[in-house]
Amino acid sequence: MTVVAKVWIDEDCITCDACQDICPEVFEVNDETSQILAAVRLDGGFDRNEGKSPLTGDLGAQYADIILEAAEACPVEVIKFELVSDGVETEVVAEAPAVEVAVAPAAAIAVGGSASDELTAVLGGDRSLTILFGSQTGNAAGLAEKTAKLASNYGLNANVVDMDGYNKANFASIKRLLIITSTWGEGEMPDNAEDLWQSVQSDVPGLPAMHYSVCAIGDTSYDEFCKAGTDWDDKLSSLGAHSVQPIQMCDVDFDEPWTQWVLETLPRIACVDDSGTLQLELIDEMSAYGTSDDDDVVEGDFAPGHVDHSDIQVELELFRYCPSQGENGWDVIATTVPASASLEDLFINFQRDVDGSFAFRRGNTAGTATTGVRANGRIVLADIARVGEIVSNGRLRIEPLPGFPILRDLIVDTRRFEENRTKASPWVQADPREGERLISGKAVGVLAAETALSLHKMNPVSSHLLAHGMSDTVDFDSAYEGPGIHLQRWVRINDPRTSMKHRSHLLATLQEQGGVWSETDPSSIARHGFSGALVADTLNSARSRLLTEYKNAGRHGRLVKWYGRSVKWSGKLNETTLYRQVLGPIGLISNVFSGVSARMMLGFTRTGGPPIRSLQALLLPPAGVGKIPSMINSKVEDHHEVVSLFNELDQRF
Secondary structure (H helix, E strand, O other), X not given: OOEEEEEEEOOOOOOOOXXXXXXOOOEEEOOOOEEEOHHHEOOOOOEOOOOXXXXXXXXXXXXXXXXXXHHHHOOOOOEEEEXXXXXXXXXXXOOOOOOOOOOOOXXXXXXXXXXXXXXXXXXXXXXXXXXXXXXXXXXHHHHHHHHHHHHHHHOOEEEEEEOOOOOHHHHHHXXXXXXXXXXXXXXXXXXXXXXXXXXXXXXXXXOOOOEEEEEEEOOOOOOOOOHHHHHHHHHHHHOOOEEOOOOEEEOOOOHHHHHHHHHHHHHHHHOEOOOOOEOHHXXXXXHHHHHOOOOOOEOOOOOOXXXXXXXXXXXXXXXXXEOXXXXXXXXXXXXXXXXXXXXXXXXXXXXXXXXXXXXXOOOOOOOOXXXXXXXXXXXXXXXXOEHHHHOEOOEEEEEEOOOOOEEEOOEEOXXXXXXXXXXXXXXXXXXXXXXXXXXXXXXXXXXXXXXXXXXXHOOOOOOHHHHHHHOOOOOOOOOOOXXXXXXXXXXXXXXXXXXXXXHHHHHHHHHXXXXXXXXXXXXXXXXXXHHXXXXXXXXXXXXXXXXXXXXXXXXXXXXXHHHHHHHHHHOOOOHHHHHHHHHHHHHXXXXXXXXXXXXXXXXXXXXXXXXXXXXXXXXXXXXXXXXXXXXXXXXXXXXXXXXXXXXXXXXXX
């Protein structure tokens, strides 16, 4: 099978769009050149891939054929790539045929003269690595397999092991251990890890010779975020094992934090020698060894992904706000930074080298909920968002997260959000039942895998603060709690473990003032990329549920009902009757005093503006045409087709 390890663009691209037309999953053409998308690259960069970053995961196999097709179609032959065959990389130019070389895996890796004697000695001993995974839906298992493939680049012989049925007695003989586990429910172990976890609670000897690290997958919408991973980390530490790298806690979008963990952990665990000693002084050399493309250093190895340190020039615009003086403005500087640097790295350097008073929230480099900012119009977490992914035409404009009061510079006040979240109570309040239990002993029941996945899809953001910042409404409606709060409510409403009483309460809060009907335009949220579109879809799903539960009650419900009926009855909207049906008798009475009804019916203005403007509209057509063209709607041509569509798609009307 043909597998593409790396693909990059040489100079002199003529931007003919051929590669993008053939393989838009990999290539994107701008005004100057073709680029390799960040989503397919292990380093997360977005440029011509001059650093020759490998493709991530199995994308090299998935897109191999169309990448080769795009290379062949390139009229100036600037698309270059490397093929992988049985662990061997071969650089291939566009016009050359694919070369497949069958080479048996070497029993020992030959290290060239550029490697030190100390590194050679470490690589020559026992190179076993155990990777244990705890997985409920397959994500952790997949990451374990990817980790094992990358481990081979550091001379490690990785063995991926399912926790289910694993014998705890084997721990005593392990020198190198990596644990990759998800968390299930409210902090429980995944099903395949539960038996092993219970077994290690007693009669486990000390593990002073073991070196380990943990990568945990969780969901920040749950209170016990990544608890299964932290439990394993604490347990191994209590048994005397040595952590080579702090635990990495990943949210639902785990690819990027996992990648960072792998790149930092593998060189360290690979420096554990035959005696079980971590050779700290060799870590930098081991990292260079594992990520080298130099065939003189390592023969026949497949270089893993490495961080692209290619520099890019950036015009940085930073929002500044001083609360003591009540002044705001912008700092603009020109700087050069690695494309792979996070926004947080950029902020740290600015604070250290330019202005020590610059204020921002630091994260844990794994996606921290409170590090949200707006970068070139995108709502992102600063500790994981990469400069190369966001910079546009050399410009990077950084602003505080919208929808929150600003405390200083990029730090916003989230207290009201947290207060609303507390009032919303979007956590499990279950009916008494048999099943898994919280630390408190309270039974919460268990979730089927497919149910858990559906709940994850309803909650598509790495931070609910980001969802809050996507709304255009929160700045103008003090009563509106925001989409971040409502997302959490909606997930809990659909959680089968939630009690009927709590579900009814949550639905009622969504329906009342400050609920989902307060969001003026969900489509404005959808403009914030893929996550924004999913958030908007979730809010619309919640609205549909409310229409059914409350039988089109309230002004919003009546608007939907009478809008649909009007269009079904005539084929077009009759605004003459719509506003009266939505307002109802009491609303109409109050409306009389404002004069809006009269002005609309007499055709004074389209907007219901001041009376003087209405008078002018009478004298100055076409403004006098008014808002309502006709008191009675005539049916559109082929009206029966409209009726049949409503009968087929929406039988409420």
